[in-house]
Amino acid sequence: MIILQFVILTVAFVAAASSIALSILVTLRVKQLIDPLVEEGAFKERPPGRNFSGTQIPDHVGVADLHGRPVDFPPSDPGPWILAFQSVDCSGCKSQLPAYRQYLEAQGVPRDRVLSVIGGGTDGIELYEQLIGEYSRIIPAGDQLTVAADLGVEFWPTYMVVGPDGTVSMSHGNAAELPRLDLEQPVG
Template identity: 30%
Template sequence: MAFVVAGLVLVGALGLVNLLLLTAVIRRLRRQEEERNRPLESGPRPGQELPDFATTTLSGRGISRADLTGRPAVLAFLSTNCPACPALVPHLVAHARSTGLAADRMIVVVVGEVSDAEELTEPLAGVASLVVEPFPGELSAAFRISATPTTVLVDADGIVTHAEAGARPLEDMVAA
């Protein structure tokens, strides 16, 4: 009889240890899921002014911070070695066409070599002002871009209204 009681106590203790370990694993998985669903922080924070910058587009036109005041603008930062960046390109084109956003109000910065950037820049020709810069790029550093793709929405006063890393459609960002 003593062996049966000892066996039951042992099985009960093992069950309790198993339950505690399972609870700890579930808590850890929940924390990881929350961290994974949190958007990446990349770019200036909403409410901040655009940083000072000056650059030249692929067409040879100069662009600076002063050129982006007076009307809303969109800045998108892409990379030639980014697997998610090509997915954002159709969203940029669709947003420009649906809102009537002029090409000088949508700045697309591609980090990488010009020859490697054609996949990203070709569909945006005529829709956006295109800038290609080597890594690490001056614009990416000025805007504190830590992940690509990153999209920055700016109001007419040059104030950032939204900045987000990821290939989410711009219509969803504007609505947020």
């Protein structure tokens, strides 16, 4: 009888210890997943950032897309155009890609009038090409393209609607907040 009680207590102790160990492992895994998001500020409300309305977009020459094809910057086609600043290191940028794609698809803005400048190096830029490359020229940011710095863009993502004269009519940090565009009427 004493042996049976000892076995039952041992099994109960092992089960309790296993439960505690499993709880610790799950807690550590959740912490490992959440820490990068907390550091990036994913759980904080994003500061409003700069309002770029009325800002003139400077011309940039020698700009090439991800495939090395020349890009008119700003686009030479008449009408409004979209300029987006995103980064391969930005979880908020990646999480907004489906909404941005849906917006671009719904608006029907010609691909040559949608410029998505992607910072953070080329590792991971394929995701942008895969999800929005059909609707946007994907432009790797780098030493040759300083438009984000020239404009003072500090938050990613930043989306801008630009009129045919190169003046920003509105900017936002959320793709879901971009306005419906009337492609027949100039924005400005």
